[in-house]
Amino acid sequence: MKLEIMTGDITRMQVDAIVNAANTTLLGGGGVDGAIHAAAGPELLAECKTLGGCETGQAKITKGYRLPASYVIHTPGPVWRGGDYGEARQLADCYKNSLSLAVSRGCETVAFPSISTGVYRFPLQLASEIAVKTILDFLKTDKLLRRVTIVCFDDHTKSFYDKALEKLK
């Protein structure tokens, strides 16, 4: 099983790329975005300023600077607006486009946070099922990735991803 779920702090992950649940400005924010910028140092914001933002569901890559990870992949998740505004498709796009970008840069190990389930209020059960299904589908055809880790910040969040994996594997 190349997909692993754990509780922890994504800024500590020693992987080729960590994914940032960014906003469309790519200029930093709260939550996991703020934690990644704080740990990476000001050089990360300087590089992000050159990128011109990013659309919801798309992904852009920077170096990891002071992080143990070589790269940061920035993907703005959808804000939950009740489910009728394409939020599920956009969340799946975040995972798919981040993995495609990682592979195109030669990454073999990638870590994701629980995208959109913080201040963006995407329901955790649906978000976890979309995340796990999209990653498992990607892994079916990919040959480069050795490990994809979903790093949950707390055990409550992890329990949803564990259940989704149990259901979908």
Ligand code: ADP
């Ligand atoms: P979004 O705006 O996409 O909802 P948030 O940063 O508000 O993003 O929340 C996404 C998830 O990231 C939440 O489950 C939050 O608890 C978690 N999170 C916050 N800090 C970290 C961290 N250092 N490592 C991993 N996950 C984190």
